[in-house]
Amino acid sequence: MGIDFNVLGRTIPYYGFFIVLGVGTGAALGLLQCKKHELSYGDFITLACFGALGGILGSKLLYLIVSFKDIEPERLSDPAYLQMLFGGGFVFYGGLIGGIAALFAGAHIFKIELWPYVTAGIPCLPLAHAFGRMGCFMAGCCYGAPYSGPLCVTYTASPFAPRNIGLFPVQAAEALCDLVITAVLLYCSNRPGRLRAHCLWLYVLLYASVRFILEFFRYDDNERGVWLMFSTSQWISLAMLLFSVIYYILKIHKIPKDLTGNS
Amino acid sequence: MAVASLVLGIISIVIGLFVSAWGWAGAIIGIIGIILGVQGRKDPEKKGLATAGLVCSIIGTVLCVLFFLACAACLGTLAMA
Numbered sequence: 211m212g213i214d215f216n217v218l219g220r221t222i223p224y225y226g227f228f229i230v231l232g233v234g235t236g237a238a239l240g241l242l243q244c245k246k247h248e249l250s251y252g253d254f255i256t257l258a259c260f261g262a263l264g265g266i267l268g269s270k271l272l273y274l275i276v277s278f279k280d281i282e283p284e285r286l287s288d289p290a291y292l293q294m295l296f297g298g299g300f301v302f303y304g305g306l307i308g309g310i311a312a313l314f315a316g317a318h319i320f321k322i323e324l325w326p327y328v329t330a331g332i333p334c335l336p337l338a339h340a341f342g343r344m345g346c347f348m349a350g351c352c353y354g355a356p357y358s359g360p361l362c363v364t365y366t367a368s369p370f371a372p373r374n375i376g377l378f379p380v381q382a383a384e385a386l387c388d389l390v391i392t393a394v395l396l397y398c399s400n401r402p403g404r405l406r407a408h409c410l411w412l413y414v415l416l417y418a419s420v421r422f423i424l425e426f427f428r429y430d431d432n433e434r435g436v437w438l439m440f441s442t443s444q445w446i447s448l449a450m451l452l453f454s455v456i457y458y459i460l461k462i463h464k465i466p467k468d469l470t471g472n473s
Numbered sequence: 474m475a476v477a478s479l480v481l482g483i484i485s486i487v488i489g490l491f492v493s494a495w496g497w498a499g500a501i502i503g504i505i506g507i508i509l510g511v512q513g514r515k516d517p518e519k520k521g522l523a524t525a526g527l528v529c530s531i532i533g534t535v536l537c538v539l540f541f542l543a544c545a546a547c548l549g550t551l552a553m554a
Contacts, residue, residue: 222539222540223539223540226538226539226540227539229538230535230538230539233538252511252512252514252515253511255507255511256508256511256512259504259505259507259508259511260508262504263501263504263505266497266500266501266504270497293494293495316508320512
């Protein structure tokens with residue numbers, strides 16, 4: 211299994227293909243959710259684009275922070291090295307934090323009521339992420355620990371994963387968990403009452419828990435930051451769990467029960 | 474907004490097709506083009522132009538993401554090597 215495939219003589223990378231597929235599926239789900247919640251799809255796309263912009267910048271920034279020790283300052287004036295540095299490597303958690311911050315900025319700039327769109331659109335995020343993880347699975351990056359049980363995966367041509375040994379399919383496991391989180395969030399966001407208001411914090415809670423556990427099954431620690439006994443993503447998971455619980459206790463009762471913004 | 478969206482959309486298509494290694498920049502330009510296109514469509518007089526900008530920006534963003542991300546993964550590995 212390599213990292214790309216050919217269509218009409220053009221090389222298509224699995225990761226890019228699955229990301230496009232995920233964003234397309236997420237946008238389609240967003241359209242359905244907007245119709246169900248009677249929201250403007252244009253404003254939904256605007257907020258989603260702000261989230262994507264913040265996501266790209268945030269994930270790049272966290273990648274640079276995590277891999278700070280590998281950066282060679284003397285080569286920063288070399289355009290090829292700069293392109294390599296800024297073109298490669300993204301960390302999902304940086305994207306999540308940057309995306310949420312950009313959502314607030316976008317809503318402020320275009321004067322859009324944020325909460326109804328967050329409630330309707332939050333199931334789209336784990337759905338798109340599930341496709342992204344399948345891209346990782348196909349390309350062999352973000353690989354799991356050596357494992358020889360049922361459903362183990364063996365890469366023979368991946369430039370990222372160890373070749374010709376059985377590995378735990380941690381990327382596929384995370385994709386499956388993301389699909390379950392999507393289903394839970396869809397159920398919650400389409401129920402009347404206060405449960406809808408909890409969707410964002412429910413997502414943070416569920417994803418941080420899943421990610422914290424699945425990090426123990428990953429085997430690419432050398433390519434990512436590890437501090438004390440946990441990886442960078444596990445520390446961020448713990449911080450986000452703590453943040454979501456504190457936010458829930460302090461702020462959640464202030465969110466209007468009527469999320470259409472008419473209250 | 475409509476004209477800016479169209480310009481950004483065309484730039485992102487060119488980057489996506491011919492300069493895939495700079496796809497990360499093309500994706501950012503395309504996404505900004507989508508935002509401007511969506512907002513531009515709210516002006517009835519420039520709805521057609523804004524729609525063209527929106528379509529070009531979406532196509533450009535898809536091309537940049539589709540062809541670039543393998544480069545991202547490969548370059549990330551090379552950078553660590």
